[in-house]
Amino acid sequence: METLNNDIEKRLHFGADLLEKNRLPFFYDRIYDAETDQELFQTKENITSFSPKAVFQIDDVPGYLNTSLRIDIAKLRKKEVKTYEGSLINLAKFKNLEDYMAKVVSAKRRATLRRCENRLKLCIKPTYKMYFGLIDKNEYEKIFDSCHEMLLRRHQQKKTYWEELEFWQERHDSLYQLIVQKRACIFVIYHGKKPIAIYVNSIYKHILDIDVIAYDIDYSKFKLGFISLIRVIQWAFENKLRLVDMSKGDFYYKERFRTGTYIFKKQLLYNSDNLIISFKAHLTLLKLKLTYVLLPVFKKLKINKLHQKYVRNKKESLFENIDAHNTKFKIEKSKKVSSSQSLTEINVDDREYDFLKEQFYDFLFLNFEVSENVSVYRSNKNEFDYYFVGKETTQKLTVLES
Numbered sequence: 001m002e003t004l005n006n007d008i009e010k011r012l013h014f015g016a017d018l019l020e021k022n023r024l025p026f027f028y029d030r031i032y033d034a035e036t037d038q039e040l041f042q043t044k045e046n047i048t049s050f051s052p053k054a055v056f057q058i059d060d061v062p063g064y065l066n067t068s069l070r071i072d073i074a075k076l077r078k079k080e081v082k083t084y085e086g087s088l089i090n091l092a093k094f095k096n097l098e099d100y101m102a103k104v105v106s107a108k109r110r111a112t113l114r115r116c117e118n119r120l121k122l123c124i125k126p127t128y129k130m131y132f133g134l135i136d137k138n139e140y141e142k143i144f145d146s147c148h149e150m151l152l153r154r155h156q157q158k159k160t161y162w163e164e165l166e167f168w169q170e171r172h173d174s175l176y177q178l179i180v181q182k183r184a185c186i187f188v189i190y191h192g193k194k195p196i197a198i199y200v201n202s203i204y205k206h207i208l209d210i211d212v213i214a215y216d217i218d219y220s221k222f223k224l225g226f227i228s229l230i231r232v233i234q235w236a237f238e239n240k241l242r243l244v245d246m247s248k249g250d251f252y253y254k255e256r257f258r259t260g261t262y263i264f265k266k267q268l269l270y271n272s273d274n275l276i277i278s279f280k281a282h283l284t285l286l287k288l289k290l291t292y293v294l295l296p297v298f299k300k301l302k303i304n305k306l307h308q309k310y311v312r313n314k315k316e317s318l319f320e321n322i323d324a325h326n327t328k329f330k331i332e333k334s335k336k337v338s339s340s341q342s343l344t345e346i347n348v349d350d351r352e353y354d355f356l357k358e359q360f361y362d363f364l365f366l367n368f369e370v371s372e373n374v375s376v377y378r379s380n381k382n383e384f385d386y387y388f389v390g391k392e393t394t395q396k397l398t399v400l401e402s
Contacts, residue, residue: 010054014061014267016167019204020174020183027056027076027269028067033207035064035260036092036242040205043070055281056269062086062245063262075273079281081266081288087258089233089244097234109256113230116223123222123364124191124371130235132185132203137176143188144172146195149322150214157217157324161312164212171212175200187232189224197224199232206242208232217324218357221365229257325355327399334396337387343377356386359397367393 018024024031024041031041061067063086069076094100101110120126131140148168155161164171178184182203189197196219200212210232215224236244246254248264266288270281298304337343346353348360356376364371369390379385384399 011057011059013059015202015209018058020178020202025070027058027069027073029070030068032066033064033243034066035088035090036206038206038242040065040207053271053274053277055277055284057284058267058269060248061265061267063265064088064243067267069269075271077270077272077278077281079268079270079285081268081285081292083264083266083292084248086248086262086264087246087254088260088262089246089257090242090259091233091237091244092242093259094237097230097237100233100237101230104259105257113223113226116221117227119365119368120222120224120227122368122370123361126196127190128188128231129190130185130187130231131179133180133182135176135179135186140176140179143186143195143198144175147198147200147212147214150198150216151212152319152322153324154214154217156319156322157326159312160308161315163311165315165318171200178202185235187228187235189228189231191219197228199228201232203241206240207245208236208241208243209245210247219361220358221362226253229253233257323354325358327355328401329359330398330400331359332396334387334394336394337377337389342380343387344380346376346378348376355399356397360388363388363390363393363395367395369393 012018012023018026025043028041029043030039032039060083061080063082067078069078089100089104091100094103105113131143148165151162151165155165175184175186179186184203185201185208187199187201188195195216197215198212199210202209202211210229213225213228215228233244246258268281268285268288270277272278295304348356353376360374360376363369364374367390369392374388374390377387377389379387382398386397386399388395388397
């Protein structure tokens with residue numbers, strides 16, 4: 001373990017910089033989960049005391065964790081600022097996945113999930129895999145590349161940006177060993193050998209943190225994100241985990257699956273005996289409190305939207321070669337194709353036909369067709385016309401705008 005000193009970064013993320021890197025003993029004596037009353041951490045190491053010569057800002061401390069500071073660090077004090085709302089699923093309240101689904105998820109949504117999972121099984125025969133403790137390095141690289149591409153395509157489609165993409169290489173470099181050490185896991189849905197949905201999760205004792213969610217937008221009809229979430233929750237039950245942390249963000253799906261909410265906090269840790277450091281801490285505290293008090297006002301005035309647009313524009317180069325394929329089509333049912341129509345069969349998996357994929361998987365979903373039984377044709381008479389020919393249904397697509 002690295003030595004505790006004043007050269008450590010002055011701003012740290014509670015999960016990525018303290019939990020993952022075993023730095024909790026630097027500041028904390030004990031941490032426990034108030035939701036389940038289970039201990040997450042208690043220091044057993046003798047670390048030389050030090051006198052902090054800076055204000056340490058700890059970001060994203062989950063509100064359901066109670067933290068107590070090391071008493072051997074003289075005059076170490078803590079100030080907190082409430083920031084964003086997070087969502088969680090307390091598995092300790094339920095016997096198993098079936099009990100959780102019955103009590104938390106509406107009957108209508110359960111029916112939708114069953115329909116989507118059954119349709120996925122029919123149309124593409126997916127495979128499901130949780131990597132925990134063991135993962136082939138080549139497969140790890142493939143999953144990570146796929147995950148990155150999925151995220152970029154999704155944000156290109158929405159014209160948004162996710163700040164965690166800035167730390168993608170750092171996440172890539174650390175996650176493999178965390179999986180081997182059983183401190184992280186990756187859940188993947190495959191279509192053949194191709195990943196089409198990925199959940200990256202951190203494991204801290206009895207807590208599973210959902211860190212990254214990615215799915216192939218071409219398969220959007222199948223609700224892969226929801227199917228993956230239920231599989232991850234099921235795995236958490238099977239492995240005796242007690243809490244699933246869905247993190248921050250007011251996404252509608254979280255309201256439908258969570259059992260509760262909590263508030264993230266920023267902690268300022270400092271030496272109260274040092275007047276200059278103490279003054280800096282209180283000044284930083286004032287600035288942070290003001291920022292989060294004004295945040296609802298910023299949102300009401302849509303200043304946050306302007307900021308998000310500004311950040312997205314600054315990162316535009318990241319999306320230069322990313323195509324979300326927002327091609328517009330005229331779609332109509334057609335009679336069975338015949339040899340007289342002058343058609344050429346094509347492979348929808350070829351890169352040049354990526355723009356057809358979302359429509360292809362929509363066709364499978366809506367018409368109960370199996371992917372391997374569907375042929376795709378391009379018209380030789382009109383370059384904008386394509387045909388999906390299944391066992392039961394034939395569909396004609398005409399490209400209107402790409």
